[in-house]
Amino acid sequence: MTLSSSLKIEKMRMPVMETENTTVEASLSEVPDRLPFPPVTYSHILRCSYHDWHPRYRPLIPKSRLISLTPAFVNYLRADGIVLPPEARPPREDDELDAYEDSEEGEEDPSAEWPEIHTQIKNTIAELGGKVTPKLNWSAPKDATFMSPTNDTECRSPNDIYLLLKSSDFITHDLEHPFDDCEPDHINGNATEDILPDVPYHLVLRQYVNFNPSLEFRCFVRNRKLLCMCQRDQNHFDFLFGMRDMLRSRIQSFFDEKLRDTFPDPNFTFDVYIPAPHQRVWLIDINPWAQRTDPLLFSWLEILRMKDPIGFEEEADNGVEEGFVRISLRDGTVITPSSEEEAEGDSSSEEEEVENVAPGGDDQFAPFLPEFRLIKKDDPESYSFNTPQFSAHKVPKELVDASLAGPGGMSEFLGKWQEILKQQEREDRDAGNESN
Ligand SMILES: Nc1ncnc2c1ncn2[C@@H]1O[C@H](COP(=O)(O)OP(=O)(O)OP(=O)(O)O)[C@@H](O)[C@H]1O
Numbered sequence: 001m002t003l004s005s006s007l008k009i010e011k012m013r014m015p016v017m018e019t020e021n022t023t024v025e026a027s028l029s030e031v032p033d034r035l036p037f038p039p040v041t042y043s044h045i046l047r048c049s050y051h052d053w054h055p056r057y058r059p060l061i062p063k064s065r066l067i068s069l070t071p072a073f074v075n076y077l078r079a080d081g082i083v084l085p086p087e088a089r090p091p092r093e094d095d096e097l098d099a100y101e102d103s104e105e106g107e108e109d110p111s112a113e114w115p116e117i118h119t120q121i122k123n124t125i126a127e128l129g130g131k132v133t134p135k136l137n138w139s140a141p142k143d144a145t146f147m148s149p150t151n152d153t154e155c156r157s158p159n160d161i162y163l164l165l166k167s168s169d170f171i172t173h174d175l176e177h178p179f180d181d182c183e184p185d186h187i188n189g190n191a192t193e194d195i196l197p198d199v200p201y202h203l204v205l206r207q208y209v210n211f212n213p214s215l216e217f218r219c220f221v222r223n224r225k226l227l228c229m230c231q232r233d234q235n236h237f238d239f240l241f242g243m244r245d246m247l248r249s250r251i252q253s254f255f256d257e258k259l260r261d262t263f264p265d266p267n268f269t270f271d272v273y274i275p276a277p278h279q280r281v282w283l284i285d286i287n288p289w290a291q292r293t294d295p296l297l298f299s300w301l302e303i304l305r306m307k308d309p310i311g312f313e314e315e316a317d318n319g320v321e322e323g324f325v326r327i328s329l330r331d332g333t334v335i336t337p338s339s340e341e342e343a344e345g346d347s348s349s350e351e352e353e354v355e356n357v358a359p360g361g362d363d364q365f366a367p368f369l370p371e372f373r374l375i376k377k378d379d380p381e382s383y384s385f386n387t388p389q390f391s392a393h394k395v396p397k398e399l400v401d402a403s404l405a406g407p408g409g410m411s412e413f414l415g416k417w418q419e420i421l422k423q424q425e426r427e428d429r430d431a432g433n434e435s436n
Contacts, residue, residue, distance in 0.1 A: 035291055035300050035301060035304060036304055037289070037290060037291060037300075037304070038267065038289075039182075039183050040181060040182045040183070040288060040289070040290040041182060041183060041184065041185045041186075042179050042182050042183070042184060042185060042196065042197050043185045043197075044182075044265050044268075044288055044289070044290075045138075045178055045179055045182055045288055045290075046197060046199070047263075047264050047265060048138065048268065048286050048287055048288045049137040049138060049199070049200075049202075050066070050135065050137055050138070050202065050204045050285075051066055051068075051137060051200060051202040051204075053263070053286050054066060054204075056262060057258070057259075057262075057283050060254075060258055060281075060282065060283040061282065061283050061284075062206060062207065062209060062273075062282050062284070063128065063206070063207040064204055064205060064206040064207065065124045065127070065128065065204075065205050066202045066203070066204055066205075067117060067120050067121060067124065067202060067203040067204075067205065068200065068201075068202055069117065069201040069202060069203055070114055070116075070117060072113040072114045073113075073114040073117045073201075074175065074201050075113075076110050076113065076114065076162075077165055077166060077171065077175060078175055078176075082162075082163065082166045082167065083108055083110050084110070084159045084162055084163060085109050085110055085111040085118065085158070085159065085162075086107045086109055087157070087159055111158075117203075118158055121158045121161060121203070121205070122157075122158055124205050125155070125156065125157070125158070125205065128205060128206075128207040128208075129207060129208075130156060131154055131155070131156055131207070131208035132154075132155050132161075132205040132206060132207060132208050133152075133153040133154060133155065133205075133206045133208050134153065134155055134161045134164060134165060134203060134204065134205055134206075135203075135204045135206070136165070136171050136174040136175070136201065136202070136203065136204070137174055137178070137199060137200075137201060137202055137204075138173075138174050138178065138287075139168070139170035139171060139173060139174050140153055140170065141153060141164040141165055141167065141168030141170060141171050142168075142170065143168050143169055143170055144163075144164045144165075144167035144168040144171075145164075147163050147164060147167045148160065148163070148164060154208050155208075161203075161205075165203075175201075178199060179196050179197070180292075181290070181291070181292070182290075211273065212275060212276075213232065213233035213235075214231065214233055214235070214237040214239075214240060215273060215274050215275055215276075215278075216231070216232040216233060216271060216272070216273050216284065217229050217230065217231055217232060217247070217251065217271065217272050217273075217274070218230055218231075218232050218269060218270075218271050218294075218296050219251060219255065219269060219270050219271070219272065219370075220269050220289075220295075220298070220303055221255070221259070221260075221263075221266075221267060221268050221269065221270065221289075222266070222267050222289070222303075222306075222308070223266050223267065223308070224260050224261070224266045225308050225309065225370075226251070226252055226255045226256075226260075226309070226370045227303065227306055227308070227309065227370055227371075228298060228303065228306060228309075228370050228371040228372070228373065229248070229251060229370060229371070229372050229373070230296050230297035230298060230372070230373040230374070231296075231297065231373075231374055231375060232271065232296060234375065235375065236374075236375045236376060236377045236378075237374070237375075238377065240374050241374060243278065244372050244374065246278065247274060247278065247372070248369060248370065248372045250274060250278065250279075250281050251272060251274075251281060252369075252370065254272065254281040255270075258283075259283075263286070265289070267289035268286055268287065268288065268289050269286070269287040269288070269289060269293050270283060270284075270285065270286045270287070271283075271284040271285040271286075271287070272284060297373045297374075297375065298373065306371075309368065309369055309370045309371075310368060
């Protein structure tokens with residue numbers, strides 16, 4: 001989950017936008033001040049927490065482990081400043097220096113307050129092959145990768161994890177604001193008492209895999225219908241256009257078979273990863289149907305106003321004649337598929353327009369398949385904003401510049417900074433002793 005995509009950004013994204021099949025034009029005057037979301041309830045937010053859905057969808061998720069967090073560890077994450085547990089030092093040749101370090105007053109060790117968690121994290125990293133990527137109940141610390149030696153969320157030690165978690169605004173949001181803009185649930189039409197629920201905080205450690213970002217997609221579900229989907233990465237990938245129909249079909253089947261009737265809420269979003277050979281769909285994340293979830297290549301207003309797609313299955317359920325569906329190609333050919341396989345076919349999505357004629361034969365047109373939006377080459381309406389992703393959540397520019405000195409720059413910088421502070425303390429102490 002990312003921090004709320006503000007209405008300002010909604011407005012920036014609204015002007016003319018080329019979609020898969022049509023051109024949507026929306027005048028800024030049409031954009032309401034508040035988006036017409038149904039109320040986001042506390043329980044919806046909790047049901048989108050990794051710890052809640054992980055047990056249900058375990059076989060669909062890349063290998064991951066959950067560590068239930070104690071209040072002491074959560075307090076450590078919440079505390080200002082970044083103090084890391086001392087790490088085992090490599091043996092030194094200089095005996096004198098070793099003696100000096102041993103004789104120094106014990107370094108502060110925050111993990112003394114949560115030794116079991118520290119050990120569990122160490123063991124889980126080892127169990128998952130030595131490399132993990134962390135997240136809390138809803139968010140990964142993607143905005144803090146500049147702190148990492150590898151410049152991503154790969155972690156090999158507990159300290160790598162603490163450094164990322166404590167540097168991330170997204171993690172702070174999970175800790176301090178998970179229920180912002182939400183309201184209590186209603187039972188029999190009456191609002192329950194407005195008390196913020198306790199969050200069972202968990203650290204999620206996922207086995208680190210080299211993800212191909214072009215094959216990550218975000219999908220939007222309304223009233224248990226897959227409404228639309230788009231790529232997650234903000235770059236253009238030419239090869240995706242030829243694969244669009246196949247990927248859409250995979251995601252649709254995955255949704256129909258695994259998620260549609262099992263996720264407790266009718267509205268939500270989910271992220272998937274479909275690595276080569278693109279046979280298997282992996283569930284990566286479930287996010288709330290709420291403005292805080294980044295709509296990526298769509299705007300929320302557009303999604304909220306979108307017509308329901310109508311699929312083959314549904315037509316069969318409604319007893320609608322097969323001929324009701326037609327696919328017209330740009331050369332004027334009209335085909336009427338008799339099965340999903342045929343509809344999928346190998347026709348190029350670039351060449352094809354898919355239409356649906358509403359029951360009753362009137363001229364209402366609605367998208368037949370969920371729209372699958374991809375970033376076009378040199379798209380003048382590029383969806384990226386010429387700023388690095390998550391830049392709004394990063395630290396002051398000077399610090400970012402310091403980190404650009406090279407990989408690991410920031411953690412080295414932090415280590416040096418802590419040394420400088422300690423040296424300062426020692427000097428102050430000595431100066432105090434001399435003056436006494
Ligand atoms: N097992 C993994 N190994 C390596 N990278 C991963 C793994 N799982 C996820 N990622 C990467 O981490 C990114 C963030 O993961 P995830 O979607 O769970 O975080 P999030 O904070 O909920 O994101 P968002 O705010 O966009 O919803 C993914 O887009 C993917 O690129």
